[in-house]
Amino acid sequence: MGKSLSNAPVYYTVAQIQFNPVLNLDAYISAIQAKMREKHFPDFKQEVVQRLVLPFGAIEPGQVAAPTFTPQSRYQFGDISGSTRFVLETNALSFQTTEYETFDAFSHALLAGLGTVHDALQLDFIERIGLRYLDAVLPSGEKESLRDFLVPEVLGLSLRDHAQHQHSVSETLVTSPAGQLVSRVIIRHGQVGLPVELTSLAPNIDPRFTQHVGLHAVIDTDASVTQREVFDLEKIEARLTALHNEIDKCFKAIVTDHALATWA
Template sequence: MGKKMRIAPVYYTVAQVQFNPILDLDSYLPSIQSNMREKRFPDFKHEVHQRFVFPLGTGGTEQSQVPSLSRQSRFYFGDMAERTSFLLETNAITLQTTAYETFESFLQTLLDGLKILNQVLQLDFVERIGLRYLDAVHPVNSSDKLEDYLTPQVLGLANKLPGELAQSVSETVTLTAAGQLVSRVTIRSGGIGLPDDLATRPPTIDPRFTTWTGLHASVDTDAAFVKREEFDLAAIKSRLTALHDIIEQSFKATVTDHALAAWA
């Protein structure tokens, strides 16, 4: 069982499972929402997003090549504290939280949501499983410096060039047996926030992070397994566990022993 750190740097965690499209998802919403309420996700919202769909290929008339506007529904199931929520789309369910405790409890919440969907929708397959962590790294003690918390490989030239640092970015992409791993470290001064691609209806972030400002690093670690497989909760659990293991390995290669001791 994982142990929660005393001053855990993780401030946002998200996992997503993509499955076979359910185009009449709206008709199943009453059953899904009722079960989500039983799992202590009583908040509910329905959003409609519009996006352009561009035709493939070069054949056809000029008129047929004009992009069309597609409407896509997304359903939100949140907890009372607005810290953890499910986002449901026609081909994916996403669990996001800013109240992360341990991987085991986070995983179980996601599996509970998938179980609800499968009971109602009878899902056929999954084709992408993803897990992503955002950690805010900054000195805990007044005598510490940021470089005490990060390994030299991700510091770049942040502490070697003259002038005031605007931004330093380090990114590494690796292909593993568990899936593709992307580790991105951004060093800058200011407040702690979310990347633009996560800015749509995020949960409430802990004030410990939103009120802090200064030189810090955002460690964004994203792992995904992409392959069409028959829907099976045990297999999904195994895939997510493997993704978590490589994310944990990546994070420990990014931060120092001093950082781990300061957070423990």
């Protein structure tokens, strides 16, 4: 994933930067939206979501306050094609795309958008940085199988003879100086899709992935670092690059030489 592949398997990428809460975010949206339009993200949408608030302690001895819901606005800034968008909340900026080319292009666009938000809000600190990739492994025809694309360690019992496989998951959690990484390989029969937690805000998936119906695998790699630091775009870029490098190493440990040659 370090360089552009002509037939790349990545079909969804998202990065999120969490920062200090800005409760009067609404007052800055007009200025942010104007700058986002200049950066070719003119598709603006505002939503109000209900956030669950869990109470602490008891009101009186023996009584516990019930959870409540608090309305909170979030804002989307999308491109014309509908494949790439920013999502801004009171304490986070997410950047997601279904037309991923290279990490350099992706991180450049993310940091430009984050810089726009910082110019308006004057952010104080960063709390967490996350980066996640979904890659679809789609064998073609009867001449290829998942064995040609994935190492045996993640295949499990998915290719047992005389049985139609429905679903299996291989998951690995590792830590490194860059942060924490969770790698999942989901093998299932059906159509390529998104995890439930991503479906509400995700851009449209490229049809070349969704048109495939049958046995396939999704490599879901999620890396993050949680550490409070003073806001600094150069440090954020360095941490994003470190997370990407860990994801890249993990990806190459999961796929075969045949897979890389097929996607090159």
